[in-house]
Amino acid sequence: MNQPNSGGADAPFGRFFLPGPTEVHPDVLAAQSRPMISHRGAGIQVLMRELDEGLQAAFLTKRHVYLSTSSATGLMEAAILNSGRRRVLALVNGAFSGRFAKIGRACGLEVDEYEVPWGEAHDPEELRKRLSSGDYGTVTVVHSETSTGVLNDIRSLAAVVREQDDVIIMVDSVSGFSAAEVRTDEWGLDFLLTGSQKALALPPGVAFGVASDRMLRRSAESTGKGFYFDLEQFESNAEKYQSPSTPALSVMFALQVQLKRILSEGLEARWARHTAMAERTYAWVDEMRDAGVALEVVAPEGYRSPAVTAVRVPEGVAAPDIVKAMGARGWVIGGGYGKLKPTSIRIGHMGEHTVEELDALLAELTEVVR
Ligand SMILES: *Cc1c(COP(=O)(O)O)cnc(C)c1O
Secondary structure, eight states: OOOTTSOOTTSOTTOEEOSSSOOOOHHHHHHTTSOOOOTTSHHHHHHHHHHHHHHHHHHTOSSOOEEESSOHHHHHHHHHHTSTTOOEEEEESSHHHHHHHHHHHHTTOOEEEEEOOTTOOOOHHHHHHHHTTOOOSEEEEESEETTTTEEOOHHHHHHHHHTSSSOEEEEEOTTTBTTBOOOTTTTTOSEEEEESSSTTOOOSSOEEEEEOHHHHHHHHHOSSOOSTTOHHHHHHHHHTTOOSSOOOHHHHHHHHHHHHHHHHHOHHHHHHHHHHHHHHHHHHHHHHHHTTOOOEESSOTTSBOSSEEEEEOOTTOOHHHHHHHHHHTTOEEEEOOGGGTTTEEEEEOOTTOOHHHHHHHHHHHHHHHO
16 A cells, blocks of 8 residues: 555656655656666667767766766765865755765865855855865865755856866755756866756666866875775776666666656756746745745745745644645655754655646645645
């Protein structure tokens, strides 16, 4: 029997609005049932070349896009391990950006935080000030903070980093990627990483990353970077369209189908669809407020992620009860994350969802919050 709040096999498509994992289109799911192929044969090279070319179009890069058989956190750790052990300035504004700082310390690096309160974005001016000390070799930042729904202005933050001679910027766009504009080469990003199970709407199990020349030079000078997450190995294998170890073949079959879907929709159309869903959500919050239900979008205007919206619930209302009530009606939304759990809910309007499906969700949610 399907649990009421779990989605699952007998749930109709279009009711699963978790901010990751997200709902996977049936054609993409079905691709995973293809038989295995050898990960050392000619077939894998044909497949990996096709995937690389599709991913290059999505990442807006001429460089190889690495596939890592790990969740996205694996590539966050790879970024840190290949950064040359310089002092890190971690831009922290929520749970996932905080994780980047934790990974840095866990790998034995010196990490300082440029921290702003949860629900706020980072200021390029302030970043410039902090970098002018000359203390830092690496900046970490999260594009779309999935815990709060805040979108950082990666283009401006990266431009500030580029003013420095020898500082690299490593960007986690796990929930942002393919929902919000991000231009790897044009914006000068040294490492851009994402996961499969957020806006890319694939099953979990694979993460993607692109490294600049600067990043690969740092990798070459990195000591103690271990074996599995050595980016020089990723690069030399990518050049041959091979994988250093057995990759998650089934997710790659799914990716092959999903890339075709994404590129036939068009990257800019995909961004626009996400923006339309996000704006519909803000409009709904306003409608609810006009009707006397004091909801509030956590992220400030101008810094809102098109992939996920965290909504503060009225005082005296327990946010987890709303999530539960939606579950009982057969709809899945996200609970608040970490310290926002008691006071907020999260709507993951990302991946394959449409404004029409979102409207149906919001109609249901209206009845629940009233
Ligand atoms: C989900 C998420 C992660 C972690 O991804 P995993 O695939 O679970 O390791 C990291 N950063 C952000 C912004 C995320 O949304």
